[in-house]
Amino acid sequence: MKPEERHTHLELCIPYVFGRLNPGNRKQFETHLGSGCAECSKELAQLYEAMALLPLTIHQQQPPQQLKGILMQRIGSGKEAPEPVRIRTEQRMPDAAVSPPQRPWFGYAIAFVLLVIIVALGIYVNDLFRTVGAQEQTIVELRTELAHSAEVEKILQARRVEIVLLNGYEPSSTAFGRIIWDPLTKNAVIQVSGLPATPDDKVYQLWVVKRDGPVNAGVFTVTSEKDRKNFFELVSLTVGERYEFEGFMVTLESKGGAAQPTEPKYLMGTTKAQQ
């Protein structure tokens, strides 16, 4: 079809599919659709098909197994428009046979579980991470004084807190850590454990990994024995928007920090499934 033949309603199809038509335009457009415009119907069908492809680029993940049972129970009970039932968070078991658990999504599950525990029990985190791997079994408690600081609490209580686990790589493969952050305010806490003490002329540098490369997110040093065991630092991740963040990494750089990370990576973690 030539562009000049496209009639004006076709322009409304995209915002309509995305739910971004204002009420007036939406009503007008729906009236037009109701009049049986085949062209717009076809355009819409194609748009819906195309849009339905986008979620396929996220790695598939089974919801917790109990969810299906609850759903079947609800439809079996024959209640009209029932309230969704919330389920226990402790028993989530992604179906490994059909869809291997995607590690980054565990971050979300853990974020949620952690949030509940923090609110309910206080500041200690015990073996929440048992399922994630042997490495995370030795979880260090949040340092009390920091957990009590208003800023950290603000982050921990944010509605959309996310946790990204950081894994240690050579030469610090036993190190691990996590970034707990609020994507809305971009305030974050980095917690690391087991990193070697920083040499005098060096600093550790945190990088936000974006689609087009890593971006500096600040430097820190690990000096005392206490730091080596459990180091905390508040960081501000104002280098972009949540959807741009693909992961985090920590490298060892010359004092003052580097423009680009050098090898080796000491810690690394991803925010979402690789695409």
Next chain:
Amino acid sequence: MLPALLSQRNEQNKQDADLLKRIQRRDQQALALLYDRYSPVLYPLALRIVVSTEEAENLVQEVFLHVWEKSNGYPADRGSVYSWIVALCRNRAIDRLRSKEFKKKSREVETKEAQIVADLSMDTNTRAILVMKGYAESVRAALKNLSKLEVKILEMSYYEGHSQSEIARILRMPLGTVKTKMRKGIQKLRAVTRREDEAA
């Protein structure tokens, strides 16, 4: 896209339409099968938008309850059953994201023992899930044809519910550019669902 994969996918669309007909006749097993097929897509989609696993679980439940209650509301002229279900899920998730209630911080988490029901999955469904995975691979590959900006604009609309003018403001670019990039991106996405020989 490989013709074989595409025809498998078309076959599945037909199966989905049959499942929906069975659901209209109150066949619970049909709903279970549809759930097995598409909950692994809907769940991470909801999670990507609302971030909370609790909300994502609720949304997946709501979507399938809606399919059960309102199966007659499926507009057959607007695309496949799959795209209908995905749109239900995405739109609800975006509504949730914008709702005041969602923004409230404190909420109570009820716990309730789940009742275990028999596993209703069948061989055809397992195959369907595998075809979906193959299909997803092709989509991911096709997405590489989109520029970073096209992907970014589509993702901002789809997962974050931004309007085109909001995107223009956030990315500091003219509205016309956003509209053009969006159309381009969608066109390239659409090419995925066509066979190579009929692609423009």
